[in-house]
Amino acid sequence: MSYSVGQVAGFAGVTVRTLHHYDDIGLLVPSERSRAGHRRYSDADLDRLQQILFYRELGFPLDEVAALLDDPAADPRAHLRRQHQLLTARIERLQKMAAAVEHAMEARTMGINLTPEERFEVFGDKDPEQYAEEAERRWGGTEAYAESQRRAAGYTKDDWRRLQAEADAWSERYTAVVAAGEPASGEAATDLAEEHRQHISRWFYDCPYAMHRCLAEMYVSDERFKAFYDSMRPGLAEHLRDAILANADRRTA
Numbered sequence: 001m002s003y004s005v006g007q008v009a010g011f012a013g014v015t016v017r018t019l020h021h022y023d024d025i026g027l028l029v030p031s032e033r034s035r036a037g038h039r040r041y042s043d044a045d046l047d048r049l050q051q052i053l054f055y056r057e058l059g060f061p062l063d064e065v066a067a068l069l070d071d072p073a074a075d076p077r078a079h080l081r082r083q084h085q086l087l088t089a090r091i092e093r094l095q096k097m098a099a100a101v102e103h104a105m106e107a108r109t110m111g112i113n114l115t116p117e118e119r120f121e122v123f124g125d126k127d128p129e130q131y132a133e134e135a136e137r138r139w140g141g142t143e144a145y146a147e148s149q150r151r152a153a154g155y156t157k158d159d160w161r162r163l164q165a166e167a168d169a170w171s172e173r174y175t176a177v178v179a180a181g182e183p184a185s186g187e188a189a190t191d192l193a194e195e196h197r198q199h200i201s202r203w204f205y206d207c208p209y210a211m212h213r214c215l216a217e218m219y220v221s222d223e224r225f226k227a228f229y230d231s232m233r234p235g236l237a238e239h240l241r242d243a244i245l246a247n248a249d250r251r252t253a
Helices: 007-010 016-024 041-059 062-069 077-108 118-125 131-140 143-152 157-179 187-203 208-222 225-231 236-251
Strands: 039-041
Touching: 007 039, 007 041, 039 041, 039 118, 041 062, 077 131, 077 143, 118 143, 157 187, 157 236, 187 236, 208 225, 208 236
Parallel strands: none
Antiparallel strands: none
16 A cells, blocks of 8 residues: 555655655655656655654654664664653653742742743743852842842743754754764854853843853853763764864964
8 A cells, every 4th residue: 555645645644745855854654656757655654754754753853763764774673662762851850940940930030030931932942040049149139140140130932942943043043963973173063052141141241251161161161061961962062162262273373
């Protein structure tokens, strides 16, 4: 039995354009064509699509997905075992994030001018107050902390949405740079490191290069920050640290 591209798109919850793209790059080539040249997908094609979508959900780039699925040494059971392990680890991380958000809903606002429901709507599974008490202990007497609190107190829900959207877009672009094998000292990485510094300065407090260097080292030395950045892609924390240091060297030379 075979299925049309429209049927498969409906089964899988993807667009027809996505299936056309997968065909064009050789990731999912339908087993059959109709007499009119239309794509027809077999049950085996659907199995491969399921594997592709599993890996995509876990954040793997398409070229890595193709390499994994076309590895002659791997069998379908090996793929399922690996995906089960990765998904289980992701579920555990999300459960911890959800618990942190629930805790934040009961905590004091720390100057963020949003209701708990609005914070959850804006930040999703990220907790903006996760390290608030620790931050106050470590930096509460600094001008940067005071400035950050002053700005945050005046932000509306739309402001926080713009802030989060900007951060998410940056994360996607930096992850792509790391996935492409770009060096931390290269132009692409250092330009994004500069955007990272400017984002902090624009939304929270003035972040000169000396301070950005200190933050970069903390992203690797503090296991929580390292886990946050490495959750985007393994090794990203150290890559970002090196890019921030290289950017500071380049722009202060």
